[in-house]
Amino acid sequence: MNFFNYFIKDIGIDLGTANTLVYVKGEGIVINEPSIAAVNNKTSQVLAIGEEAKKMLGRAPSHISVIKPLVGGVISDFEMAQEMIRHYFKKIGNNRFFSYYRVVIGIPPNLTEVERKSVEDAVILAGASKVFLIEEPVAAAIGARLPINEPVSTMIIDIGGGTTDIAIISMAGAVTAKSLKIAGDKLNNDIINFVREEFKLLIGEPTAEDLKISIGSAVSIDEKLEMAIRGRDVSNGLPKEVIVKNHHIRSAIHHSLALIIEAIKEAIEKTPPELVGDILKRGIYVCGGGSLLKGIDRLIEEEIGVKTITVDDPLTCVARGAGIAAENLEAHIQLFNSPLKPFDIKGFL
Missing domain, CATH: 3.30.420.40 (ATPase, nucleotide binding domain)
Incomplete structure (x- = not known):
């Protein structure tokens, strides 16, 4: 040694x-x-x-x-x-x-x-x-043990706190790579703004994040989720409690998720046809904290038309x-x- x-x-x-x-x-x-x-x-x-x-x-x-x-x-x-x-x-x-x-x-x-x-x-x-x-x-992709060195393409989407990073990798290099500043923190801000407008209630980022994790989803789900939250009433500054439901959070984050979907489509459009065929065959992999949002894999799959897999231990x-x-x-x-x-x-x- x-x-x-x-x-x-x-x-x-x-x-x-x-x-x-x-x-x-x-x-x-x-x-x-x-x-x-x-x-x-x-x-x-x-x-x-x-x-x-x-x-x-x-x-x-x-x-x-x-x-x-x-x-x-x-x-x-x-x-x-x-x-x-x-x-x-x-x-x-x-x-x-x-x-x-x-x-x-x-x-x-x-x-x-x-x-x-x-x-x-x-x-x-x-x-x-x-x-x-x-x-x-x-x-x-390396951490998820995906085959990045082979002459086939791997598409991976890392939805973090500050950015969503999208890459199509082949032969140990990124054929297409894109980063947009729409991710977990932006979804939290969307929820804060929605609660202020819809319920006239001021909440902080920790409460917004709790809502996103506990009752948030990217698509409509059968489970009826709701959560009581407390904050400051916009009109009089006094403490106030409201019940927020799953569909409220879906509405709050819908626009940001649509922008992520659009970025995924743009990345695929810039990819050579042969590599797009690999993606269709092998699927899209998602990771990062945002991949744990309920139904995000289903949303991508429905909008892109390609099977979407959340990697093991995505965080x-x-x-x-x-x-x-x-x-x-x-x-x-x-x-x-x-x-x-x-x-x-x-x-x-």
């Missing part, structure tokens, strides 16, 4: 708008927490990161800001993103006097060079020694794919979005 291997940690990261997942070689997924931080505005002290910070959403006093460092799949608060990644590096660290972190991190397709550089810089400044970027749908496949790529960098060179020098890999194998 190479002496340097003792000091190397190969890490895969899914730096999501909603959640951050970290995969460590030999250990699997070791971190799965919300991408949220709480900061004391008076002292600039970071009070909490992850699950503890999420508990403060909508409940913190005015001198504490609860921040999401990523918006729409892009880093919006560079320092806080760096702090969050550093926090997770410390959680997976060891007591050795020196560690060499090789990180493969997922990014949405179609990021600008500036946005890609921002991700790379944040991870390096947080403590990584080397960073390789991989597009999230490609990482998801972790991007992190697992990035981790698998990190474990064997040489085998995945062609998938990375940053140039590799021979020393970067071979010098530390």
Whole structure:
């Protein structure tokens, strides 16, 4: 064994708008927490990161800001993103006097060079020694054990918190890749706006997310779902409770889901005919937190006319794919979005 291997940690990261997942070689997924931080505005002290910070959403006093460092799949608060990644590096660290972190991190397709550089810089400044970027749908396909290296096409849709990433992959490359900023967070906002208009009630994002998860669906379902929620009455500012039903949530998110369907159609239209035949034969794969919305696979199948399959463990496949790529960098060179020098890999194998 190479002496340097003792000091190397190969890490895969899914730096999501909603959640951050970290995969460590030999250990699997070791971190799965919300991408949220709480900061004391008076002292600039970071009070909490992850699950503890999420508990403060909508409940913190005015001198504490609860921040999401990523918006729409892009880093919006560079320092806080760096702090969050550093926090997770410390959680997976060891007591050795020196560690060499090789990180493969997922990014949405179609990021600008500036946005890609921002991700790379944040991870390096947080403590990584080397960073390789991989597009999230490609990482998801690897994590789902789909055959991306074969001369057939695989269509995968990753519906996350900030973005929905659509890719058609063949021979270890994305033939078509598209990212739109309509995903879980946008659906939450749709629900907040609908409840305000329909019930004259103000609610926060945690309540909207509870509604989406508990009673939301992409299509009409037989089950009669409803949920009591509490918020502030728009007219008088007093507390108020209403009953929200499944059809309300369907109405709230209908337009956003229609835009996702339209983007899927556009991606297929840009794909060579032979590869479209593969998609018809093999189906469309969906992953990410949005794939857990009741009936989303059925909606895609009905609108596109192609069988749609939710991958196993859809919440972790991007992190697992990035981790698998990190474990064997040489085998995945062609998938990375940053140039590799021979020393970067071979010098530390």
